[in-house]
Amino acid sequence: MSVCIKEIHYCLAPGELTNEELEQVFDAKQLRSITKMAGIRTRRVVNSGITASDMAVVAAKRLFAAGHTAASEIDLLVFATQTPDFQIPATACDVHGRLGLKQECGAFDINLGCSAFPYSLAVVSSMLEAGLAKTALLCNADAVSTVLNPKDRALTPLHGDGASVCVLTKVEGKDGGFDGFLMGTDGSNSQQIVMPASGARLPRSEATQVEHADESGSLRTQEQLCMNGPAVFHFSMDKIPSAIKSYLAEQQLTVGELDLVLLHQANKTMVDLIYRALEVPKEKRFYFMEDVGNLAGASTPVLLAEAWRSGRLQPGQRVLMASFGNGLSWGVTSLVWPGNLPPANDTSVEYDAALAEMSRD
The missing domain is CATH 3.40.47.10 (Thiolase/Chalcone synthase)
Known part of the structure; x- marks a missing residue:
C-alpha cells in the first residue's frame, strides 16, 4: 500500500500587478534590476475582500465538478497557509463548511509559508498510512499581497497570490507513492x-x-x-x-x-x-x-x-x-507520477467570484 496524489488543481488570483504599474511606485532603474533578477513581469494578486480560502474553494469546487472525486469521499481536510482568514477558527473548518463536506471529516490548519507543500504532504500521507482517513483534500493557499506594504521594494515586486488543491488517497502497490x-x-x-x-x-x-x-x-x-x-x-x-x-x-x-x-x-x-x-x-x-x-x-x-x-x-x-x-x-x-490521474488541461485556473460566493451558501 502507498499514498499517492489522485488529483491536483489550482486557482490564480484575479488581479494583476504589472511592472509598468510598479514603476509608478518605485524608481524605474531599481525596479528593472529587481525584476530582471526575479524573472517576474506580472504578479497575480487578490482584489479587496478575496482571501486565500476563496481561491482554494474555487479550485476545490472545480476539482469536484470534474467528477473524478466526490466531496462526500473526503474525510480529512488540511489547509496550509500563512495568510489565514481568521486567527480563530482554523480556516480549514470554514472551508469544510463552504465545501459541504461530511461531519465525519477532520479539518485543521498548518501554519507554514513557502516550505509548506512537502511538510503538508508528509503530514497527510502519515495520517492516511496510519488509517486515520481514507481520502484527503490538501489545500495550499496564500494571499501574501494582503500583508505587504505596496512600497516594500524587497517583497512587493516578487509576490503573487494563488491556491492549489490536491486529493490524496491510499492505493495498492507502490504506483505513485512518495x-x-x-x-x-x-x-x-x-x-x-x-x-x-x-x-x-x-x-x-x-x-x-x-x-x-x-x-x-x-x-x-x-x-x-x-x-x-x-x-x-x-x-x-x-x-x-x-x-x-x-x-x-x-x-x-x-x-x-x-x-x-x-x-x-x-x-x-x-x-x-x-x-x-x-x-x-x-x-x-x-x-x-x-x-x-x-x-x-x-x-x-x-x-x-x-x-x-x-x-x-x-x-x-x-x-x-x-x-x-x-x-x-x-x-x-x-x-x-501516477498513470491514472485525470487530465487537468481542460479546467480553468482563473478565479470565479460567483463560484466562491456560491460556496458560502
Missing part, C-alpha cells in the same frame, strides 16, 4: 521573515501601524511582512542544495534518475543558482513565475499542477520537489 520526505529548520533565524505585530508577542496598536523606512528605503509597518533579503538568499544557497543532495543520498537516487526537478519559485536567479549547484540539466528544469510571481506556500504545488497541466510532466516520470522559506525551513520529497 519515495520519502526530508524536513529541516533553522529556528535561530526565525525572524528573518516575520510579521512582528501579528500575534501575542507584539499586540497591534497605533504604534505598530506607523510606517518606517529600512536601510534600502522600503516602507512597512510592524503589521506587515518583513524579509531580510540577503540573509534569506544566503540561507537558500547554503541549505537547499545540500538538503537535496542529502535527500537523494537517503533515497539512493541521483539527479540522473530524476525526470523533473521542481523548486520553490522564489525568484529565477535563486532557482537557477540552485539548479546549477545540483548540476540539473536544463531539460529537467521547470519554471512558472514570470506571469504569476512567487506564490509563497502555493508556489510548489501550483508549479507541480502546471507541469502536469502543460504536459511537461508525464505518467511514470520521477519528479523531485524542494520548498523553502520562512521559519527558516525547508522540505524535499519525490515521487513517480
Whole structure:
C-alpha cells in the first residue's frame, strides 16, 4: 500500500500587478534590476475582500465538478497557509463548511509559508498510512499581497497570490507513492521573515501601524511582512542544495534518475543558482513565475499542477520537489507520477467570484 496524489488543481488570483504599474511606485532603474533578477513581469494578486480560502474553494469546487472525486469521499481536510482568514477558527473548518463536506471529516490548519507543500504532504500521507482517513483534500493557499506594504521594494515586486488543491488517497502497490520526505529548520533565524505585530508577542496598536523606512528605503509597518533579503538568499544557497543532495543520498537516487526537478519559485536567479549547484540539466528544469510571481506556500504545488497541466510532466516520470522559506525551513520529497490521474488541461485556473460566493451558501 502507498499514498499517492489522485488529483491536483489550482486557482490564480484575479488581479494583476504589472511592472509598468510598479514603476509608478518605485524608481524605474531599481525596479528593472529587481525584476530582471526575479524573472517576474506580472504578479497575480487578490482584489479587496478575496482571501486565500476563496481561491482554494474555487479550485476545490472545480476539482469536484470534474467528477473524478466526490466531496462526500473526503474525510480529512488540511489547509496550509500563512495568510489565514481568521486567527480563530482554523480556516480549514470554514472551508469544510463552504465545501459541504461530511461531519465525519477532520479539518485543521498548518501554519507554514513557502516550505509548506512537502511538510503538508508528509503530514497527510502519515495520517492516511496510519488509517486515520481514507481520502484527503490538501489545500495550499496564500494571499501574501494582503500583508505587504505596496512600497516594500524587497517583497512587493516578487509576490503573487494563488491556491492549489490536491486529493490524496491510499492505493495498492507502490504506483505513485512518495519515495520519502526530508524536513529541516533553522529556528535561530526565525525572524528573518516575520510579521512582528501579528500575534501575542507584539499586540497591534497605533504604534505598530506607523510606517518606517529600512536601510534600502522600503516602507512597512510592524503589521506587515518583513524579509531580510540577503540573509534569506544566503540561507537558500547554503541549505537547499545540500538538503537535496542529502535527500537523494537517503533515497539512493541521483539527479540522473530524476525526470523533473521542481523548486520553490522564489525568484529565477535563486532557482537557477540552485539548479546549477545540483548540476540539473536544463531539460529537467521547470519554471512558472514570470506571469504569476512567487506564490509563497502555493508556489510548489501550483508549479507541480502546471507541469502536469502543460504536459511537461508525464505518467511514470520521477519528479523531485524542494520548498523553502520562512521559519527558516525547508522540505524535499519525490515521487513517480501516477498513470491514472485525470487530465487537468481542460479546467480553468482563473478565479470565479460567483463560484466562491456560491460556496458560502
